[in-house]
Amino acid sequence: MRRRVLLSMLALHLGTVTGVAAQRTAPPAVRYDQHVPAGGQLPPAGTLRNPFKDSKRAADEGGKLFSAFNCDGCHAGGAVGAVGPSLADGRWRYGGSDGEIYHSIFYGRPRGMPAWGGTLPADAIWRLVSYLKSIEPSRDTAATTRW
């Protein structure tokens, strides 16, 4: 029921966040930790700051959005991975800083990650980031011996 309320709230929100508004939330270029800087020179880029950094409430709301926007349809409940990769193992294909995850959600990624920046407002994406960052890898998954 709460999810429904959340959904309709967002639906209202979405009504106002289209076109120009979506452009307003477009992030600046992000410096990717994983990219190799040619000549040792970092390209001009910024970092994004999560306005909800360390907010447990934002993380909880992000968890609901994760389900309401069908993220769990690919990444599974708890983000442990299904069609899409695990987002709960502490490892990140496209970088795990808050800004890098924001970019992944906003612009999407090749191999099927949809670009949500045209549909979701910035604060919803940040809540999703907060949720994902709040998931602690349950244990060291490097060696599987638990048969």
Next chain:
Amino acid sequence: MIAGHIVSALAVVLALGPLAPLAQAQANASPGGGASPAPEEDGQWIMPGKDYASTRFSGLSQISPRNASRLRPVWSFSTGVLGGHEGQPLVVDKTMYVVTPYPNVVYAFDLTKEGYPLRWKYRPNVSAAAIGISCCDVVNRGAFYADGKIIYNLLDGHTVALDAATGKELWKTRIADVNAGETTPMAPLVVKDRVIVGTSGGEYGVRGWVKGLDLNTGKLVWTGYSIGPDDEVLAKPGTFKPFYQRGSQLARDSWPKDGWKNGGAPVWGWLSYDAELDLIYYGTGNPAPWNSEQRPGDNRWATSVMARSPSDGSLRWAYQFTPADNWDFDSSQEMILAELTVDGRRRKTLVHFDKNGFVYTMDRATGELLRAEPYVPVNWAKRVDLKTGRPQVDSSKMTGASRGTVEDICPTLEGGKNQQPAAFSPLTRLFYVPTNNMCMDYTASNVAHIKGAPYIGASVPYKAGAGGHLGAFMAFDPVQGRKIWEIKEPYPVWGGALATAGGMAFYGTLDGWFKAVDARTGTVLYKFKVGSGVVGNPISYRGPDGQQYIAVYAGFGGDWLLLSGDVRSDDPTDVRPPASFMPDIARHTSQGGIVWIFGL
């Protein structure tokens, strides 16, 4: 043991006497043909199911229970691709054709030369976006040979035709829209000058269809939707005659208003064809979303069999196995066309082992249901009423967002059987069936449709069924509803079956064994660990040296890639906990595509 071999050898010799049923099964074998007399077993394998009847029965008999223990691998080839290798190779004349999962490479091997070097290789440019909207791994179910062409689907919604001799691309047609959740892993069926293809996407809110393309140009000739208004389902007055539900707008009015527009009913499985009736048969997938309360009604023709004319697509009859599906019971499993005796009468039947746990025997001319028997433990329905064609559902097993978690439903949404095709031997008159043995807890939830994103609305963990084993390979008589024998397997049997005139059956296991079995007794006569789990379908052919061979893919994947925890090693950023219902599968297998050939 020796005595046993002699007895079974004798049984084979005796069974080989009346070859009439065999000839009948082969009658449908040549594409473009139909009226032509039954050809001899030509030693080839030119379409996914071996013949139009989808029997997966080879008339070759050199390999038999007498000598099967001497089988050995004679060749193998890494496809260089890690996705689940569902499907099967083709053998046409002296060439073997292999289609890989995404990125859908085709290899053509020259069987006349030592080591089987490539004649050619085809590498299409397939959109990576298709990876993320493929519900169940990036599989491909194989190619079809017709008219000098190799025809198959790319995952990203294209059908291509290649010159079988050179690998040159003859045409490429966009058939599906990845941005709308459509992907195309299924194998086409070619009938006369028509190429029939379908779309996946039951978990992405597609509206399922089949399309008929022109064999020579690839141009779209017709589209027949599974659901929606009559004129788009191609249900025309006068020619559409279902045996049970009569009337107009059946596929529109059994949905809430506009519900059919994102209602699923995809076509991702196998197709069959009866040349005499000039009808193609195929099953449709689940209605979307999985939360049934969002789509009150029977949701026709999701979870159904459809019979269409191949030339113009017109729908002749349809029958729904699971009305108002509550359990994701797709009916995409193969339709095997066999001549069976039912109630003392020889009938032209269609036999279908449905995900829902029942095996259906139908009159394939009319769509009349003749038998519906459980082939695995079933508890969502007590029986199927042959008069009305409807299952008698146990209301305590019905699901929906308002019902919370409904526990212990058997079988699971993986089905009593899923994509893994069964085989039919006209000699033993038995079906050889790879099965799953699992039950599920089903928690549905409300879900919004967002184009390009999944549209599911349920969380469904699995557990082992009775006995604790997760799968079995069995010989089954669908008319008697009788299991003749079974081989229990620790994991779901996700690879298909092959039956041969030598009195053998073959299959592979998820933990990577390829097995050769006495078709009459179920005795395993030979097995070999093939390097990765088998989710593909063995074939048999006669090589240029005149010897009989068996070929099969190894290559773990399909649904189990998503659910088996840590079997993948190719992505350092994707490490998953083991699945509760099969925590140790990663101890026995890893990913990796290999083509294997076995011989004496």
